[in-house]
Amino acid sequence: MWWQWIAERITLGLHIPDGFLHAPVALLWWLPTVIAVGVATRAVRQSLDDRAVPLMGVMAAFIFAAQMLNFPIAGGTSGHVLGGAFAAIVLGPWAGMIVMTCVIALQAILFQDGGIVAMGANIFNMGIATAAIGGWIARPLLTRNGSFTTNRLWIATVTAGAGWLSVMAAAALTSAQLVLSDLPAAIVFPAMLGVHAVIGIGEGLITAAAVLFLVTTRPDLLQANAPAGTSSARVAVIGLIIAAVTAAFAPLASPDPDGLERIAEDVGFIERATDAPYHMLPDYTIPWLGETPLSTILAGLIGVAVMIGLIWVIAALLRSRPPARS
């Protein structure tokens, strides 16, 4: 149904369309995204070698399809998984980032889900950050001496926590970008984090169930991709961080099971989220030209050029040399 389709998009509320972010903000977020994806590309290439293309490609298609697997919450609303944390827990942080980057790029291009200029921010929020949480927080907690733990309760707790946290992180980052686009932080953060504290519960439950399913049926897959062991001190520190963050957000997490109410809340957020002034670089002018339109245009163009240059240089540095073909 069309309204369900709309409701789902609004409920998730994380694919920022074009026009909603300040242009400089949108461009700025391309920078960390390009760096992370560049590093991830190299890492994946080294660790997976020639399996990288078929594995990552099919896994990206898998995340796409997995996002279709929804479950009814209430009142016609349904929850589904974002998948970043799951991908990183199972495949590792770098592979998770690559997979999510492809998913978000294809969603923007093929289905106009999320903007093109805003894609840097979208990839960072839903791909890089979620994979970092799954891969660098949950995975170390799930492996002991290089092999995957078998304690089901522990696995369920950690993966559910990571799933929830990944959604919260994406929501927090999205809020930050909106606030950087001059939205009132006092409204954006509570609304966004409040809604996603609930949505994150679905993510957490699905992530946990999916990982437990793998532990039961194909432990070899998890084993194959398990990272080397981590020191217990590091595990303890990460555990403490998770506990602290969870405690901080716990009040927000008291679930409100009425789906319709949540949509209403969400729509409310988006209405407020769009309360952004759309001036181009309001304070950016070039001194010797004074506050003329020409000055503003030049300032903008220079900004763009610098940004593109930076991205280009970093991408060039990160790109491994093209293979010599005999």
Next chain:
Amino acid sequence: MADESLADRALAPASGIAVYDGRVTTWLALGYIFTLAWLPAGAWDALIMAALILWFVIGCGRIGLRLIWRRSLVAWPFALAALTLAIARPGEPIAQFTIGGQAFTVTDAGIVATATVMIKSWLSVQAVMALIATTHFSELLTALAALRLPPLLVMILGMAYRYLFILQDEALRMLRARDSRSAALPNRRAGRNLRWRATITGRMVGTLFVRAYERSERIYAAMLARGYDGQPLTTPPPSLRRIDYVLLIGGSAACIGLIIVAYT
């Protein structure tokens, strides 16, 4: 998928624009969207020109402006939310109303901001749609490669696109199977609880993952059988023709023109 068939257009572009190089159409579409992002609120002349340029191109390409308009409405839930900008921005009050005891004021600046966001967002979506309706997905990949995207990433994107529809169909069939066993008896509450339903969904995600993983292993074997050794396959694309350069320069000039119109 609401507009799967449009995504499918990327498979069989049949339009006038398709005679141009896919790199040119891709770059121009990206440039156009970036230009839109820089237009300030209330730059009506620039926005109208931008719209006319886009529709002219769509018209020339015989893509079907109607189709694009109809499909582009899918992006409107977000754009409609911009309506609230009308009451959120300080400015000359135009109208007032109260909902639930709270007073809202519609301002002139608010209306301007709302309209700008809606138009920008709507035009951006149309530009992407025009792009995928005219440019074969493989050409899009070539264009991205020429934009210095790592070849490995380009290959992964191509592979993801190839298996997208296959895995979506698989997911759809699983959903059907689950739904057809989601039954209710009279006088009993169906569906147990939220946690159980989420768990079932999680297992479906796991099942799909295993199948996708195994498929990737078979594909890997197929690639090896054809000589693959892990190096991304890079073929130099054909060089741009004169007509492509003309289009590229003309398009870029139009984008710069829009910016100048908007800020003068």
Next chain:
Amino acid sequence: MLTITNLTYRYPDGTPALRGIDLAIAAGEKVALLGVNGAGKSTLLLHLNGTLRPASGAIVVDGLPVTPQNLRQIRARVGLVFQDPDDQLFSPTVFDDVAFGPLYMGLAPAEAAQRVQQALQAVGMMGYERRAPHRLSLGQRKRVALATVLAMQPSLLALDEPSAGLDPRARRALSELLRALPQTMLVSTHDLALVADVFPRAIVLAEGRVVADEATASLLAHHSRLLQYGLI
């Protein structure tokens, strides 16, 4: 038991898959659904439990019309088994999979467990409860898929090509099972041997229309008609 009146359906891309289907099946009847690839067999079966919604026409199961409001009750009455068992089985163990339907209906876990036992017994898969479905052979998976709907005790079984991909021995076992089950059945198949064995009545679809609806014996007796319908 099942009455279909003037059912038409078009896929979203415009393919007209069903163009006016009329048929009625009495309680306890076992009916085969035949037709070439693309005739509309699967599409018709997907309508029986409301997975697809008709463009026009009506379906009544057991006196209850198939409408969006009734879907949940309809699904308790109609057991639909898909052609590919991998689409049907999504749980880590055979037990979980067969128990899904009963638990969803709100049965108590003990009652559900009993239903699972009965269903697995009916298909001859007792003792496989703890096994992972994807570790079973194709024939075994097809039987478990059937058990998942038997556990819901539907009054109408709608099976889509239950014998496809089975080897000769597994086919014979399936044929015996279908003869033994008491339910009303509508079963799509390309397997004329199975039809002759199990189903006294056969319906032939072609291009979304019913082109024959008669006793299996009389249909099979006419080689020229089988050829005409593309069944051999």
Next chain:
Amino acid sequence: MLTITNLTYRYPDGTPALRGIDLAIAAGEKVALLGVNGAGKSTLLLHLNGTLRPASGAIVVDGLPVTPQNLRQIRARVGLVFQDPDDQLFSPTVFDDVAFGPLYMGLAPAEAAQRVQQALQAVGMMGYERRAPHRLSLGQRKRVALATVLAMQPSLLALDEPSAGLDPRARRALSELLRALPQTMLVSTHDLALVADVFPRAIVLAEGRVVADEATASLLAHHSRLLQYGLI
């Protein structure tokens, strides 16, 4: 052309899939590979181009032993086509897919394009270059999968169940194509009609061993042996 001596293989989980295979195929011979599900047909074919590495035994193709050092040359000589074309076709367009092998071998783009034309012509799929594989019918995908290896001009074709899932017309077309192709062939199949049509010689596997290797005519003449090998 192809010589296999005492080939054994175990899957990593311990399943013994091949237990001492010996066979020799002369240049230009067309040989069918028969056997029930799980007999080891696919496993054997996967050894021919080094996708799987034998536990013991040796394979020599065209005078060149299949060893890790020779893999690249071997893969230019052995064209392996998988049963499921969706596993074989992994590119966004038919052209890209068929060109993949030639380009990888280092052919110039123009030469590769010419190979693509020839290969698509051979399988009757000219004009489909810009199409996406997932929009083709199963029969068309199977033909393109064959074209992907023909474009590499291998001297030995190893096909895994090329006729599975094809309807009668497509089977006849495949059968003609295989007869017309000049390459040496080893083709696994369950389709005895195809075997009778195309392959003068047949090898039967059972539980990882060769249990028959003889003229097709003599094998097909003995109903009891076909039954014994589970081929009917």
